Amino acid sequence: xxxxxxxxxxxxxxxxxxxxxxxxxxxxxxxxxxxxxxxxxxxxxxxxxxxxxxxxxxxxxxxxxxxxxxxxxxxxxxxxxxxxxxxxxxxxxxxxxxxxxxxxxxxxxxxxxxxxxxxxxxxxxxxxxxxxxxxxxxxxxxxxxxxxxxxxxxxxxxxxxxxxxxxxxxxxxxxxxxxxxxxxxxxxxxxxxxxxxxxxxxxxxxxxxxxxxxxxxxxxxxxxxxxxxxxxxx
Amino acid sequence: xxxxxxxxxxxxxxxxxxxxxxxxxxxxxxxxxxxxxxxxxxxxxxxxxxxxxxxxxxxxxxxxxxxxxxxxxxxxxxxxxxxxxxxxxxxxxxxxxxxxxxxxxxxxxxxxxxxxxxxxxxxxxxxxxxxxxxxxxxxxxxxxxxxxxxxxxxxxxxxxxxxxxxxxxxxxxxxxxxxxxxxxxxxxxxxxxxxxxxxxxxxxxxxxxxxxxxxxxxxxxxxxxxxxxxxxxxxxxxxxxxxxxxxxxxxxxxxxxxxxxxxxxxxxxxxxxxxxxxxxxxxxxxxxxxxxxxxxxxxxxxxxxxxxxxxxxxxxxxxxxxxxxxxxxxxxxxxxxxxxxxxxxxxxxxxxxxxxxxxxxxxxxxxxxxxxxxxxxxxxxxxxx
Ligand SMILES: Nc1ncnc2c1ncn2[C@@H]1O[C@H](COP(=O)(O)OP(=O)(O)O)[C@@H](O)[C@H]1O
Ligand SMILES: [Mg+2]
Numbered sequence: 178x179x180x181x182x183x184x185x186x187x188x189x190x191x192x193x194x195x196x197x198x199x200x201x202x203x204x205x206x207x208x209x210x211x212x213x214x215x216x217x218x219x220x221x222x223x224x225x226x227x228x229x230x231x232x233x234x235x236x237x238x239x240x241x242x243x244x245x246x247x248x249x250x251x252x253x254x255x256x257x258x259x260x261x262x263x264x265x266x267x268x269x270x271x272x273x274x275x276x277x278x279x280x281x282x283x284x285x286x287x288x289x290x291x292x293x294x295x296x297x298x299x300x301x302x303x304x305x306x307x308x309x310x311x312x313x314x315x316x317x318x319x320x321x322x323x324x325x326x327x328x329x330x331x332x333x334x335x336x337x338x339x340x341x342x343x344x345x346x347x348x349x350x351x352x353x354x355x356x357x358x359x360x361x362x363x364x365x366x367x368x369x370x371x372x373x374x375x376x377x378x379x380x381x382x383x384x385x386x387x388x389x390x391x392x393x394x395x396x397x398x399x400x401x402x403x404x405x406x407x408x409x410x411x
Numbered sequence: 412x413x414x415x416x417x418x419x420x421x422x423x424x425x426x427x428x429x430x431x432x433x434x435x436x437x438x439x440x441x442x443x444x445x446x447x448x449x450x451x452x453x454x455x456x457x458x459x460x461x462x463x464x465x466x467x468x469x470x471x472x473x474x475x476x477x478x479x480x481x482x483x484x485x486x487x488x489x490x491x492x493x494x495x496x497x498x499x500x501x502x503x504x505x506x507x508x509x510x511x512x513x514x515x516x517x518x519x520x521x522x523x524x525x526x527x528x529x530x531x532x533x534x535x536x537x538x539x540x541x542x543x544x545x546x547x548x549x550x551x552x553x554x555x556x557x558x559x560x561x562x563x564x565x566x567x568x569x570x571x572x573x574x575x576x577x578x579x580x581x582x583x584x585x586x587x588x589x590x591x592x593x594x595x596x597x598x599x600x601x602x603x604x605x606x607x608x609x610x611x612x613x614x615x616x617x618x619x620x621x622x623x624x625x626x627x628x629x630x631x632x633x634x635x636x637x638x639x640x641x642x643x644x645x646x647x648x649x650x651x652x653x654x655x656x657x658x659x660x661x662x663x664x665x666x667x668x669x670x671x672x673x674x675x676x677x678x679x680x681x682x683x684x685x686x687x688x689x690x691x692x693x694x695x696x697x698x699x700x701x702x703x704x705x706x707x708x709x710x711x712x713x714x715x716x717x718x719x720x721x722x723x724x725x726x727x728x729x730x731x732x733x734x735x736x737x738x739x740x741x742x743x744x745x746x747x748x749x750x751x752x753x754x755x756x757x758x759x760x761x762x763x764x765x766x767x768x769x770x771x772x773x774x775x776x777x778x779x780x781x782x783x784x785x786x787x788x789x790x791x792x793x794x795x796x
Contacts, residue, residue: 262707263707265707266706266707271705277698279702279703281417291706291707293708294708
């Protein structure tokens, strides 16, 4: 049934290598696949297999050597740095392993940050921020600084920051990698709800099988090559 | 607004480091301001000198005198408005450390030629009438607690003996650049006494103050005066008051150059200190800059954050430094009043302070900004993860 929905991400013949001194180390080799709208995709694979690199390329924060990435019909590999920055602001929501909140800003201010690049008024921004923080269950922690929140709570602020602009894609790089089991479950529940109830397309890098279970589809990266495994049972 | 709040919050993240940097900036601006003020105090006499006046002195050296009879000849030179004879007296008040400028002058013509010394009419009258009368500047009178009609005795160095005067007037400066610590008395009183004890040195003036009808003709009038006395026993050298004052300073010019150099070195040092602070700061926040970039904030936003923080720190330091300069200069001026009769913080010094703080703040932010803008987002994020 998912196969009838149009692809929101189309990746064709994508390759990327790093230069280490005189040595060229290939990380991704000729990768092609689609991600459909509303998909919840888990990228798995051993450490160093190129998961983060692939995610960064899709999110437009790294440059491929060759190949094509289309997101929502837009070829992003040919955009200039400025165009790409603008594109990210409206199309990508980031969730990182270490939350990466700005420590001197409160929860509200951290979530408001990406909205500063929109044309919303201060009052509209405030409304969006409050909705986002309510969705992640932190309505009562709005004016807390990251240092005053637990890891799980910080990650929820980060998720609110990722969804507040209503982006095309949510990209998450090991979102539960730094959390205890209970907090990890809460974060995965939240991401599952964002996918199920709000139809968010999510690409999540993880090496935690429990996390991968939440996804519809698991792809394994190994030595730069992609293998599709069975969809997780639902 | 959001960005400004963020950059100010950023500035106070490392409170101790920021406090030390601000303190360094404060001290640097204070030192810079005081040194600049010393330089302007050095040139105060030049600044205050009138373009309307020439000084005629012995061509050989200031220590040789000129016959008083030159006065009438100078007066007849085309373009001369008035002439007044004067002698540097070099008297000491009680002790040698009580040094101040004191001159024997021809009262009426001197006060006419030096309108920047403002004297109440009744005091002027009393001064003109009293052969032993003297006039002191306001600062000088305050320093020694002199009041009108107080007796004052100076010990002569060039003209030996104890010289008794009665203070008949206290002048104030027409503006802030006027030296209010001079002491003047009747040339006649000096000359009559000299006539009795040192007849050889009588009827001589140390220099003549020459008033010009037209300041643009200073060069022509100077040449004409000196031509009058060409090939006489005492040839003259006439120059503008400014040039005359500058000739004193040129002897000490090397010191002024050193002071000026040191004042700029201080700015360069604080620039290195602030640049170091900003580099440390930016290195620690490279991951945050990567996040901001990932969220779509471009180079201009990062530049606002980093330049803003740097300028905030330097401006804060400069504001404190400028505020401290005024009381410090007052204390300095009081302590060194005898060397620097005019010791005011000039507006130009404050502008230089502000310019220096802007330059320091800007320069210190350049490298961190370039680094933050250049860093690849994936690398910047990796530094945290
Ligand atoms: N900036 C870089 N320079 C050189 N090598 C890199 C760089 N970034 C990643 N790599 C290498 O590329 C490979 C894949 O990295 P990454 O995508 O982070 O793997 P994963 O997220 O799957 O653990 C690793 O071998 C890593 O060392
Ligand atoms: Mg990784």
